[in-house]
Amino acid sequence: MLKKTLAALAIGSALFGAGQALAAxxxxxxxxxxxxxxxxxxxLGYSWMYGTFKDFEGQFSYDAKNPEASKVKVTLDTSSVFTNNAERDKHLRSDDFLSVSKHPQATFxxxxVKATGEGSADITGNLTLNGVTKPVVIAATFVGEGEDPWGGYRAGFSGSTTLKLKDFDIQMDLGPASQEVELIISVEGVRQ
Incomplete structure (x- = not known):
């Protein structure tokens, strides 16, 4: 009788679990x-200047059937800012911009997470940059997921958001055309 009860519980748990989607x-x-x-x-209103942060790490959880349960956490090294110009990068690390000596990390x-359409979502979160924490919304798009050639499983997303420099206590004024910066994010994650 005990064996039958345990078997029934195991089968019931397996069936119940199969019906529930869990975020990976x-x-x-x-x-x-x-x-x-x-x-x-x-x-200065004349061209676009592009850059990147070379050193960061993070993780996310994602379930295609329940995107609202997704979570994201990223930490980046602000001193890793790179714009292909050593003097400009040094200036960006200074107190005029990122204050790297005081704030060596930025976090999100x-x-x-709110689904906004097929394969897209708004990710709301707290961004801490230059010692200031503010809520931001990243407009994210699902790129794809599947097995990789090394036996793993991957999922990828892209996203963007626009930040007002003064919101993050960046006081350097480069003119009216340069009051905002657009962040463009592309991530590929390896399932654990």
Missing amino acids: DYVIDTEGQHAFVNFKINH ESTA
Whole structure:
């Protein structure tokens, strides 16, 4: 009788579990350079200046059947800012912009995810940059998921958001065309 009860419980648990979708956990693949945190800002109203942060790490959880249960957390090294110009990068690390000596890290942690269409969502979260924490919304798009050639499983997303520099206590004024910076994010995660 005990064996039959245990067997019934095991079968019931398996069936109940099969009907529930669980979010999978992923580590962002920065070692393979399959993830990027890039930015662009208008330079004096004449052109665009592009840059990236070379060193960051993070993780996310994702379930295609329940995207609202997804979570994201990223930490980046602000001193890794790179714009292909050593003097400009030095200036960006200074107190005029990122204050790297005081604030060596920037972080983003999601607080909510809202599906906005097929394969797209708004990820709301707290961004801490230059010692200031503010809520931001990243407009994200699902790129794809599946098995990789090494026996793993991956999922990828892209997203963007626009930040007002003064909201993050960046007081350097480069003119009216350069008050905002656009973050462009592309991540590929390896399922754990």
